[in-house]
Amino acid sequence: MSKTILLIAKNIKRLREVKKLSQKEICAGSGVPQGQYSRIENGKVEPSVSTLEKLAKVFEVSIAEFFKSSDVNDVLNLPLLEKIKMIDKLGKEEKQALFKMIDIAIANKRLKDNLSELLTS
Amino acid sequence: MSKTILLIAKNIKRLREVKKLSQKEICAGSGVPQGQYSRIENGKVEPSVSTLEKLAKVFEVSIAEFFKSSDVNDVLNLPLLEKIKMIDKLGKEEKQALFKMIDIAIANKRLKDNLSELLTS
DNA sequence: TGCAAATATATATTAAAATGCATATACATT
DNA sequence: AATGTATATGCATTTTAATATATATTTGCA
Incomplete structure (x- = not known):
């Protein structure tokens, strides 16, 4: 079924x-x-x-x-793009909170990348 | 048709x-x-x-x-798209943590929506 | 232009939903 | 328990999508 x-x-x-x-x-x-x-x-x-x-x-x-x-x-299984669309429909507060976390995670990643780049060069 | x-x-x-x-x-x-x-x-x-x-x-x-x-x-805003691409490049840990938060936020929203739907009928 | 890949169309067969109709079962109210 | 109403199921028929296969047509490119 x-x-x-x-x-x-x-x-x-x-x-x-x-x-x-x-x-x-x-x-x-x-x-x-x-x-x-x-x-x-x-x-x-x-x-x-x-x-x-x-x-x-x-x-x-x-x-x-x-x-x-x-x-x-089912939400868990939604592909990333679908999730992002859902985020767009959230309330202002939740949306901003999520964005902040995403930004932090990304910044964090950048930092790590830069460091390892420095080390390997 | x-x-x-x-x-x-x-x-x-x-x-x-x-x-x-x-x-x-x-x-x-x-x-x-x-x-x-x-x-x-x-x-x-x-x-x-x-x-x-x-x-x-x-x-x-x-x-x-x-x-x-x-x-x-098609009203998906572009900065958001950039973020998606970045998320994709994050480490496993960070990615999963983010997903979890996103999932919770979305599920929360759905719950609210369903409740208000019941109440207005 | 001419070739090759991509897309559209044709036909016959199979599978499954839609329908009309009849009837069975469940559910409630007195 | 009996009656009426709502929902589920059975069955034969019709309709239409799915499929396999082949072929036609369009499109992109050398």
């Missing part, structure tokens, strides 16, 4: 519960048959993009929402 | 160009046949989630990236 379809399933179910709507209502609004919708919420199928599109509409979110994880472990 | 599959197409193509890789290379890395990949980049098909999963892996992004309208995406 793909991790992703379980993630989608969980997110969709959560969104429905937040809205306090029945499957029947979601299906009326989206055009997705109830049977199929149930299978999606339970991770029994891999919903197609067009199905996700219909659902995103009734939930009033972007499809990207379906793929977001709130799991810390 | 669905707006979404054109968006996916554009994002995937852009990501490949950023990495300066050929379709052949992407396909070797992902296992997606070149013919199919071409159709995806041109919005001729609706890629399945598992296909997107494979591609996200070689591009080193989360699947959610494929669904973001690119303008939101």
